[in-house]
Amino acid sequence: MNEYILTIDEGTTSARAIIFDHSGEIVSVAQQEFTQYYPKPGWLEQDPIEIWTTTMEVIGKCMIQSGLTPEQIKAIGITNQRETVVVWDKNTGTPVYNDIVWGDRRTAPYCDELKAQGYEPMVKEKTGLIIDSYFSGTKIKWILDNVKGAREAAEKGDLIFSNIDGWILWNLTKGEAHMTDYSNASRTLLFNIHTLDWDDELLELLTIPKSMCPEVRPSSGHFAYTKVHNLFEGKAIPIEGIIGDQMSATFGQCCFQKGQCKITWGTAGTMTMNTGDEAIESKNGMLTTIGWGLNGKVQYLLEGTVYNAGSSVQWLRDEMKFIESSGDSEFFAAKSTLPLGTCYVVPAFSGLGAPWWDSYARGTIFGLSRGAAKNDVIRATLDSIGYQTRDILESISQDMGEKIELLRVDGGACNNNIITQFTSDILGINVERPSNVETTAAGAAYLAGLSVGYWKDEQDILNNRKVDKVFHPEMDTAQRERLYAGWKNCVKALMVWSEGEKAL
Numbered sequence: 001m002n003e004y005i006l007t008i009d010e011g012t013t014s015a016r017a018i019i020f021d022h023s024g025e026i027v028s029v030a031q032q033e034f035t036q037y038y039p040k041p042g043w044l045e046q047d048p049i050e051i052w053t054t055t056m057e058v059i060g061k062c063m064i065q066s067g068l069t070p071e072q073i074k075a076i077g078i079t080n081q082r083e084t085v086v087v088w089d090k091n092t093g094t095p096v097y098n099d100i101v102w103g104d105r106r107t108a109p110y111c112d113e114l115k116a117q118g119y120e121p122m123v124k125e126k127t128g129l130i131i132d133s134y135f136s137g138t139k140i141k142w143i144l145d146n147v148k149g150a151r152e153a154a155e156k157g158d159l160i161f162s163n164i165d166g167w168i169l170w171n172l173t174k175g176e177a178h179m180t181d182y183s184n185a186s187r188t189l190l191f192n193i194h195t196l197d198w199d200d201e202l203l204e205l206l207t208i209p210k211s212m213c214p215e216v217r218p219s220s221g222h223f224a225y226t227k228v229h230n231l232f233e234g235k236a237i238p239i240e241g242i243i244g245d246q247m248s249a250t251f252g253q254c255c256f257q258k259g260q261c262k263i264t265w266g267t268a269g270t271m272t273m274n275t276g277d278e279a280i281e282s283k284n285g286m287l288t289t290i291g292w293g294l295n296g297k298v299q300y301l302l303e304g305t306v307y308n309a310g311s312s313v314q315w316l317r318d319e320m321k322f323i324e325s326s327g328d329s330e331f332f333a334a335k336s337t338l339p340l341g342t343c344y345v346v347p348a349f350s351g352l353g354a355p356w357w358d359s360y361a362r363g364t365i366f367g368l369s370r371g372a373a374k375n376d377v378i379r380a381t382l383d384s385i386g387y388q389t390r391d392i393l394e395s396i397s398q399d400m401g402e403k404i405e406l407l408r409v410d411g412g413a414c415n416n417n418i419i420t421q422f423t424s425d426i427l428g429i430n431v432e433r434p435s436n437v438e439t440t441a442a443g444a445a446y447l448a449g450l451s452v453g454y455w456k457d458e459q460d461i462l463n464n465r466k467v468d469k470v471f472h473p474e475m476d477t478a479q480r481e482r483l484y485a486g487w488k489n490c491v492k493a494l495m496v497w498s499e500g501e502k503a504l
């Protein structure tokens with residue numbers, strides 16, 4: 001009887017169930033979207049019950065499609081949208097409010113207050129994070145402060161919280177397990193990434209009772225058994241891996257060693273660098289976070305985000321109507337006739353992130369001549385993904401004090417050969433695209449599989465890794481540095497404009 005690993009992948013817009021075989025190949029996948037709620041500008045919520053019912057449906061579909069029996073599922077791994085938080089009543093299992101999604105900005109004014117009061121250095125030292133509304137802590141406080149009766153119930157010990165991983169685990173186990181893993185805990189703003197404990201001072205600052213916190217465990221290891229009658233024909237399957245999505249993609253890319261890094265070019269672009277057992281504090285606006293807990297220790301990462309990667313291609317498609325599908329961008333960009341470095345697009349639609357940090361900046365096109373045409377703007381937009389990748393890579397490289405020799409890529413936009421080749425050219429290093437670009441789901445599967453001995457060790461997993469293509473730098477150094485200097489000029493000019501805007 002062949003055995004398999006099931007990953008439950010809780011994304012921001014959809015839930016997926018994916019079954020992997022021993023060679024790391026996908027055997028079956030089912031996916032379904034759930035509703036996004038925008039109650040006010042800048043707010044973003046989901047219904048935790050809908051996420052759970054959607055999850056059950058995709059697990060059911062995935063199992064039926066695969067033709068496997070529950071006995072053939074050796075273990076389950078869970079990966080999830082990070083920071084999104086649910087608060088529920090542990091007696092009834094009922095959420096007291098919708099889950100508040102990572103991108104929700106409702107607590108931004110409160111975060112500004114905390115910063116003005118001088119808390120950021122302390123928070124950064126303990127959590128590796130900046131004070132920002134993205135992280136779960138201030139969202140939990142908002143629920144306790146704004147939902148009638150919530151604070152009293154929390155203080156009585158009736159309410160608990162978790163990110164989506166723990167919510168799904170709780171439901172899979174019918175309320176037996178209230179747990180999360182180190183990677184998810186490290187995104188709450190409440191967890192000390194050095195002592196590996198919930199931090200009393202931070203909990204007190206955000207007025208969150210400690211009794212609400214999930215138990216934190218290594219990402220790979222036994223969590224609990226499933227207990228839901230209408231799933232897996234009632235059979236108890238062990239849940240053996242939990243990990244946040246970006247960390248999971250890092251593991252799925254086999255960045256097991258210090259100095260190995262990947263970027264996931266989805267809607268945004270997130271680069272993570274394995275810094276081994278050392279939590280490096282960034283001087284360049286990167287976050288320090290826990291990658292995973294495995295074999296009795298944790299691995300730390302440095303993480304930096306490009307706000308607009310694939311989303312700039314969506315902008316070409318949906319707003320400019322230059323292309324019909326994201327994939328078309330490659331075809332049209334190849335027809336651009338302007339020399340590189342003539343026209344630049346800076347897709348700062350929602351401001352500039354690391355290392356520039358200018359929230360007033362907005363998207364800009366530079367260097368249009370009379371002959372500049374649609375295809376040139378498409379090409380410049382694709383190139384902006386490469387330039388921004390270099391911005392982040394240089395910041396991380398400085399923090400590490402090491403030159404980075406290879407970048408692994410995944411996410412929707414990595415299928416675009418122009419983006420990937422140009423990134424290699426502008427970085428001057430090799431860029432590697434794996435055959436299996438479903439790295440997020442693979443990471444959780446690997447961690448669960450390692451826990452039950454399905455894969456022996458990291459080497460066993462590495463043996464599975466297949467590379468689709470390595471892109472080598474083809475540009476000479478002078479050209480590379482000229483183009484990148486041109487990009488930096490654009491960013492500088494944009495920041496002058498945004499200074500002016502701020503003053504108006």
Ligand code: ADP
Pocket residue numbers: 265266267268309310311312313314326327328329330411412413414415416
């Ligand atoms: P997410 O998980 O953030 O939704 P995905 O990894 O599914 O992202 O990638 C989707 C993003 O990748 C979209 O923004 C889309 O525009 C972009 N994308 C997908 N295919 C291509 C392509 N061939 N060329 C450029 N961009 C692409």
